[in-house]
Amino acid sequence: MSGVALDPKTAPTFPMAAKVLVGDTQMRKNVRHATDIIQAKRARVVGEMPDWQELRETGRRVREHTMKFLDVYLEEFERKCTAAGGVVHWAKDADEARQIVIGLVKASGSHEVIKIKSMTTEEIQLNKALEGAGITPYETDLAELIIQLGGDQPSHIVVPALHKNRQQIREIFKREMNLPNLGDTPQDLADAARLFLRKKFLTVKTGVSGANFLIAETGGVCVVESEGNGRMCLTLPETLITIAGIDKVVPRLADLEVLLQLLPRSATGERMNPYNSIWNGVDPRGVDGPKAFHIVLMDNARTKVLEDSEGRQTLNCIRCGACQNACPVYRQTGGHAYGSVYAGPIGAILTPQLQEMHYAQTLPYASSLCGACYEVCPVKINIPEVLVHLRNRVVEQKGFFDPEAAAMKTVGMIFRSERRFRAAQRFGRMAETPLVDKDGWIGWLPGLLGGWTQVRDLREMPKETFRDWWEKRGGAS
Ligand code: SF4
Numbered sequence: 001m002s003g004v005a006l007d008p009k010t011a012p013t014f015p016m017a018a019k020v021l022v023g024d025t026q027m028r029k030n031v032r033h034a035t036d037i038i039q040a041k042r043a044r045v046v047g048e049m050p051d052w053q054e055l056r057e058t059g060r061r062v063r064e065h066t067m068k069f070l071d072v073y074l075e076e077f078e079r080k081c082t083a084a085g086g087v088v089h090w091a092k093d094a095d096e097a098r099q100i101v102i103g104l105v106k107a108s109g110s111h112e113v114i115k116i117k118s119m120t121t122e123e124i125q126l127n128k129a130l131e132g133a134g135i136t137p138y139e140t141d142l143a144e145l146i147i148q149l150g151g152d153q154p155s156h157i158v159v160p161a162l163h164k165n166r167q168q169i170r171e172i173f174k175r176e177m178n179l180p181n182l183g184d185t186p187q188d189l190a191d192a193a194r195l196f197l198r199k200k201f202l203t204v205k206t207g208v209s210g211a212n213f214l215i216a217e218t219g220g221v222c223v224v225e226s227e228g229n230g231r232m233c234l235t236l237p238e239t240l241i242t243i244a245g246i247d248k249v250v251p252r253l254a255d256l257e258v259l260l261q262l263l264p265r266s267a268t269g270e271r272m273n274p275y276n277s278i279w280n281g282v283d284p285r286g287v288d289g290p291k292a293f294h295i296v297l298m299d300n301a302r303t304k305v306l307e308d309s310e311g312r313q314t315l316n317c318i319r320c321g322a323c324q325n326a327c328p329v330y331r332q333t334g335g336h337a338y339g340s341v342y343a344g345p346i347g348a349i350l351t352p353q354l355q356e357m358h359y360a361q362t363l364p365y366a367s368s369l370c371g372a373c374y375e376v377c378p379v380k381i382n383i384p385e386v387l388v389h390l391r392n393r394v395v396e397q398k399g400f401f402d403p404e405a406a407a408m409k410t411v412g413m414i415f416r417s418e419r420r421f422r423a424a425q426r427f428g429r430m431a432e433t434p435l436v437d438k439d440g441w442i443g444w445l446p447g448l449l450g451g452w453t454q455v456r457d458l459r460e461m462p463k464e465t466f467r468d469w470w471e472k473r474g475g476a477s
Pocket of ligand 1: 266317318319320322323373376377378381
């Protein structure tokens, strides 16, 4: 899938992409290895916190409260940010956001930008739009740099190059940085990236960042990261342009006390992110940091998600990626199968809601509903509940003529009548007879039902139903 844009409008469906990707044994090995390590680290640092469940509950409450009063907090953020010298722009969708950013970069007089890792800019495919406008973006996060130089796509929201191993990264650096003698230790690779990026940090005049949180109370913007490259992008350029989904707002600075404990532990198994940057507008003395600061607040269907009382909890997400690491489906297919920059369980609920549903109808089914994602989510998003809700919407959208919807409606009709239910049981026993082998198992079913027996056998129906057994013992029917 390298180089293919992760765009739900053009990507193959999840089952089609997954079928291809599960054949990539190297990718699966890389994903399993990386997610095993992160999960073990996460379990260790979460285990140190006796109040972890209380913290999760507080995190949930902060996010739910924010979504309830989102308009109030966004307006407060705009007021405070403007008072601190920032310029706030509102974008209703991805196209508007791209145009605003391109206009601002051009106005800054630069044909290059240094970028901090940002899923929001991935969501709107900003790099492609910048390049189309004659502006060269340079990713400065190590993993994003690997993706950019390799002509690849991110496969994880926290560790975008998680599907690559060290040897593969070395090959990309050797080729793209013209370093034929590059070693293969983590130190060698980090040094190569550092040298490559240093020149960009010192010469490019415009920076583009995402945001982890927007603080309404102060008008501040918070970015957390592990490498310090992000901080270079935030402080060295003359113009800084930040783009954030409107769901990134939190009411008070004090809320970060909770969220900055939950996020790093869930994301990478760290007690704290090595670099936590919070900036408010511009320095009034003009001596420190960028001279111009712009923030683009993007809706891009988030208010539509907010309207849905069951789906809205999706917006509570703080993008830690823990649900991806825990998901047995993601761990087999990797991120590219989801056809969107948001992969794994969060992608399976976020993408169908941000897009028109018909572009992502298979994603709510990309889950075994085992609940592992819900268990690790630091803000207690009930992902299985949202998945089932979205499956309902898919079935409603397809209408009666969809085979699955028709089958479900027929089963519903049978279940509503005892007489019909007993008749169906009798018919089922008769119909299965030629398919049952001598051990009492069915290894092949015809038509649509064959999907079940492709990978597992089915036990024959019992000769005596529970109802018959119950009535024989004098139980009321
Ligand atoms: S849904 Fe929860 S676990 Fe998944 S990325 Fe968002 S906050 Fe993290």
